[in-house]
Amino acid sequence: xxxxxxxxxxxxxxxxxxxxxxxxxxxxxxxxxxxxxxxxxxxxxxxxxxxxxxxxxxxxxxxxxxxxxxxxxxxxxxxxxxxxxxxxxxxxxxxxxxxxxxxxxxxxxxxxxxxxxxxxxxxxxxxxxxxxxxxxxxxxxxxxxxxxxxxxxxxxxxxxxxxxxxxxxxxxxxxxxxxxxxxxxxxxxxxxxxxxxxxxxxxxxxxxxxxxxxxxxxxxxxxxxxxxxxxxxxxxxxxxxxxxxxxxxxxxxxxxxxxxxxxxxxxxxxxxxxxxxxxxxxxxxxxxxxxxxxxxxxxxxxxxxxxxxxxxxxxxxxxxxxxxxxxxxxxxxxxxxxxxxxxxxxxxxxxxxxxxxxxxxxxxxxxxxxxxxxxxxxxxxxxxxxxxxxxxxxxxxxxxxxxxxxxxxxxxxxxxxxxxxx
Numbered sequence: 001x002x003x004x005x006x007x008x009x010x011x012x013x014x015x016x017x018x019x020x021x022x023x024x025x026x027x028x029x030x031x032x033x034x035x036x037x038x039x040x041x042x043x044x045x046x047x048x049x050x051x052x053x054x055x056x057x058x059x060x061x062x063x064x065x066x067x068x069x070x071x072x073x074x075x076x077x078x079x080x081x082x083x084x085x086x087x088x089x090x091x092x093x094x095x096x097x098x099x100x101x102x103x104x105x106x107x108x109x110x111x112x113x114x115x116x117x118x119x120x121x122x123x124x125x126x127x128x129x130x131x132x133x134x135x136x137x138x139x140x141x142x143x144x145x146x147x148x149x150x151x152x153x154x155x156x157x158x159x160x161x162x163x164x165x166x167x168x169x170x171x172x173x174x175x176x177x178x179x180x181x182x183x184x185x186x187x188x189x190x191x192x193x194x195x196x197x198x199x200x201x202x203x204x205x206x207x208x209x210x211x212x213x214x215x216x217x218x219x220x221x222x223x224x225x226x227x228x229x230x231x232x233x234x235x236x237x238x239x240x241x242x243x244x245x246x247x248x249x250x251x252x253x254x255x256x257x258x259x260x261x262x263x264x265x266x267x268x269x270x271x272x273x274x275x276x277x278x279x280x281x282x283x284x285x286x287x288x289x290x291x292x293x294x295x296x297x298x299x300x301x302x303x304x305x306x307x308x309x310x311x312x313x314x315x316x317x318x319x320x321x322x323x324x325x326x327x328x329x330x331x332x333x334x335x336x337x338x339x340x341x342x343x344x345x346x347x348x349x350x351x352x353x354x355x356x357x358x359x360x361x362x363x364x365x366x367x368x369x370x371x372x373x374x375x376x377x378x379x380x381x382x383x384x385x386x387x388x389x390x391x392x393x394x395x396x397x398x399x400x401x402x403x404x405x406x407x408x409x410x411x412x413x414x415x416x417x418x419x420x421x422x
Contacts, residue, residue: 002057004024004028007024007027008024011053013046013049016189017182017186017189019186020181023179023180023181024053026177026179027050027053027179028053028057030054030177031057031058032059033058035177036129036148036173036175036176037150037177037179038151038153038171038178039151039152039181040152040153040154040157040178040179040180041180042154043154043228044184044229044230044231044232046230047112047181048110050152051065051108051150052065052110055107055108055148060106060107060148063104063105063106063107063108064105065107065108066104066109067110068081068082068109069113070113071112072113075118079124079137080093080097081099081100082121082124082125083099083135083136084098084099084137085136085137085139086136086137086138089136089139093137099134099136101134101147102145104145105147106146107147107148108147108148108149109147109150111150111151113153113154113155115153115154115157117166119165119167122170123167126167126170128145129173149174183226183229184226184229185224185225189222191221191226192213192218194230194234198233202237202238206242208241211240211241212247212249213249214248214249214251216250216251217249217250217251217253220251220254224258225260236257239257240253240254387406388402388413388416388417388422389422399414
């Protein structure tokens with residue numbers, strides 16, 4: 001069996017982190033078998049190296065090795081890419097095509113970003129894993145293939161399964177052996193080694209002297225978060241190699257290439273919280289729309305009764321509560337602090353409906369009646385002021401309790417307090 005150190009040298013893997021060494025050791029152990037392997041880890045940690053090691057150290061090393069980026073293939077064509085199609089199976093299928101599973105028979109297929117596969121494709125893939133069978137798109141003939149599958153993902157598979165975006169049975173078939181690659185920020189001793197390797201490579205590529213880090217710059221490099229992992233480190237090494245005239249890099253120079261160096265990285269909000277917030281906002285919106293619909297229906301009913309009876313006094317008496325509610329909602333335009341709750345209620349204001357002018361046009365089946373106007377007496381003003389004062393005193397200034405006792409909303413009470421300068 002090949003040693004970990006020899007494997008790292010053979011495949012150009014830099015670093016001596018224990019977690020990295022353990023991942024490579026597991027890869028070497030599982031390679032000679034036909035067990036399915038799932039490589040997990042953040043984006044940019046180098047997951048593509050593991051399937052290459054698996055294929056090279058297996059008995060399939062003389063067979064085909066095909067790497068497929070599942071996230072880069074459109075959903076409508078991924079079945080055709082993986083399993084092939086028959087001529088005329090869909091628009092544009094001018095000839096029969098062999099898919100990756102047919103071409104790689106006897107070899108290895110690396111499915112990168114397997115978490116992005118559509119559910120329908122997941123069903124087909126599960127069948128290949130179970131018995132090596134697949135059917136081309138547009139065909140009814142079952143074909144056999146002998147392919148080893150190595151998959152990789154940076155998605156939290158348990159979250160995807162919980163949200164029904166990934167099949168649980170497929171996950172367990174893919175992850176017979178799971179190999180986790182650690183993020184770069186957990187491999188602090190390897191960061192400077194990797195940077196020096198990249199700097200040397202770019203010096204050769206661009207035919208210029210190799211850049212070197214001062215001690216304070218190397219410490220800064222190790223303390224950085226590296227959300228983009230090895231890929232981000234490589235990009236920064238390339239930028240500095242090309243742009244800097246001085247080949248000795250200080251910490252101040254390096255800071256200019258590290259985003260968010262002066263602050264913590266943005267907090268990651270869990271998907272559960274985001275979904276919960278979205279759900280709450282949606283429920284509030286639905287409630288507002290539902291209340292608006294009910295108010296509109298009530299207004300239509302009131303208008304029709306007013307037109308049919310012609311007796312505004314009678315309609316006012318029968319629908320006094322509704323008229324007050326409509327009037328209040330129309331008049332309350334003053335903004336209040338966000339924390340003030342808004343609840344539907346009635347007010348103590350006296351309303352008077354003026355007779356509506358009804359105009360009938362030829363071939364017009366609809367009539368319109370308006371308006372609602374307010375008429376408030378001085379005695380009512382004094383009485384209302386007195387009631388509000390007493391209620392606030394009784395409840396020691398607690399607006400919510402006072403509003404409940406007065407039978408009005410806290411929002412209306414807040415407006416009255418400002419109006420009367422209490």
